[in-house]
Amino acid sequence: MNTTHRSQIYNIYVVVGLSSLLLISSFYLFGMRPLTGYLRATHTESIDLALQNSVGRLQAILHNHKDLARQAASRTAIRHQQVAFLRGEITHEALVAFSQRKLADALHANDALRAIARHGPDGERLFSVGVPVPMSLTAYCDAETLKRVRMIPTEQAERTGELVYCSPIVDDDQALIGFDVLIISDQAVQRFIDEQSRPPNTLALIFDEREIKYWPNQSADDQAHAALRDFLASRSTAPRFVIRQQPLEVHAWSLVSIVDAEQFFAPIDRQTLILLATVLGTTMVIYLLTVLALRPIISTLAREEQLLVLLRSDGLTGLYNHAYMQELIDAELERAIRYQHPLMLVLFDIDHFKALNDQHGHQAGDQVLMQLADLCQRFTRTSDALARYGGEEFLIILPETRRTQGQQFAERLRHEIAQAPFTYAEISLRITVSIGLAHWDGCGEAPTKAELIRVADRALYQSKEQGRNRVTLG
DSSP states (O other): OOHHHHHHHHHHHHHHHHHHHHHHHHHIIIIIHHHHHHHHHHTOOOHHHHHHHHHHHHHHHHHHHHHHHHHHHTOHHHHHHHHHHHTTSSOHHHHHHHHHHHHHHHHHHOTTEEEEEEEOTTSOEEEEEESOOOGGGGGGSOTTTOOSOEEOOTTTTGGGSSEEEEEEEEOTTSOEEEEEEEEEOOHHHHHHHHHHOBTTEEEEEEETTTEEEEOOTTOOOHHHHHHHHHHHHHSOOOTTEEEEEEEOSSTTEEEEEEEEHHHHHHHHHHHHHHHHHHHHHHHHHHHHHHHHHHHHHHHHHHHHHHHHHHHHBOTTTOSBOHHHHHHHHHHHHHHHHHHTOOEEEEEEEETTHHHHHHHHOHHHHHHHHHHHHHHHHHHSOTTSEEEEEETTEEEEEEETOOHHHHHHHHHHHHHHHHHSOEEETTEEEOOOEEEEEEEEOSSSSOOOHHHHHHHHHHHHHHHHHTTSSOEEEO
16 A cells, blocks of 8 residues: 555544544534433423323223222122012012122222112112212113113213213123112322323313313413313414323213423424534535545545456456466465365366357357356355356366365256357357366365366366266366
8 A cells, every 4th residue: 555545544534533523522412412301301202192191091090990880780699689679589678788788898998989879770779878879860871771881971970079980780691680870089080180290291181072170280380271271162272382182982081181382392492403403514514524535545446446356357258367366276275274174176168169169250259258157157156266267268166165065066067058058149059068176175285276276177188088078076
């Protein structure tokens, strides 16, 4: 490497090093550090994903309410007593005496349950436990259509101040034998709304697209509350707030997220702009400096690479030439000796090539040589080396190839060439090759390069003497 090339490479190292340092420093100081600090402080993901997560957790609370209702309705002993009462087998007093105490135990076992009112299939109130359950709620549990636990709409249950559910009761044959009206505490719902509402995000639970039923108890953000009221009234959003709404599985209920955009989006937008401007400007500087430094180097290396390819390649076939193949044989033989690995040389030439030239002309011979080179390239491995060794002779180096493997390879190659169609000016030509092999198994005294080539050459001569189109191992 001359002094000029070395100096140019040093310039690349200095420029790329300084530019990379500038880019990394700018990215960290002006972009990543403040943005990461903000994101860690807020622990906020996207608004929609956060809302979806909250909806799932809130629905789990409501599902738990329904499980409580199903558990109360599925108590086997009470159901059997109710069936007996409906059949006239026991009195109403006996049913109440047995069942009321059992359901009272259910209330004591779960603080969320405030009251249970049991009814017959015709809607008659049989008894109740817990806080008083208004008789008016019974009308909203239609026994004919009640197939599963459902919540009574909040307008009808307004006087209770809690959540009210209807739960069907069926016997062992799945026949409806009555239903429960259950009052369940909404403390879990309110607690969830309180816990999930943190600046800049406020959660609210609304009913029927117009009524705010649950709002954070500790929220002092009157502007967010006013923005939600305007949204429910006109479906328009104040510029300062981003409002997202997602319905629950419960009919007419929706969870709403009210996000203060000034708090949430402004820092992200500001830091993002700084980050983008910094990275873009720094990258442009690095790009320009790198191009200026690399231009002479690339030009020089490209010319040298082109010259090197020309020096190593055969002009007609594009394969390695004789001189470079000598270097490759030296390198592969040295590696085989160092690691005690086998090595094989495959030397072959075209049978009656002179006759082909005499009959069809040298251009036909050139076409055959190029087509043969293409065939051999497809046939060899990437680890093999293939060269036009001279005239119509070709040489292949097969590293780490045992004797039997090399013979099989040579036979397949000979057969492939013999079967391949060669053409010139729409004339179909058939050619064969004679092959000589030289092999070292990696054991014992290693041969020299001259000895290996001489063995392969003698084996090739024997293939010619024995009738051509054959493989001979030397």
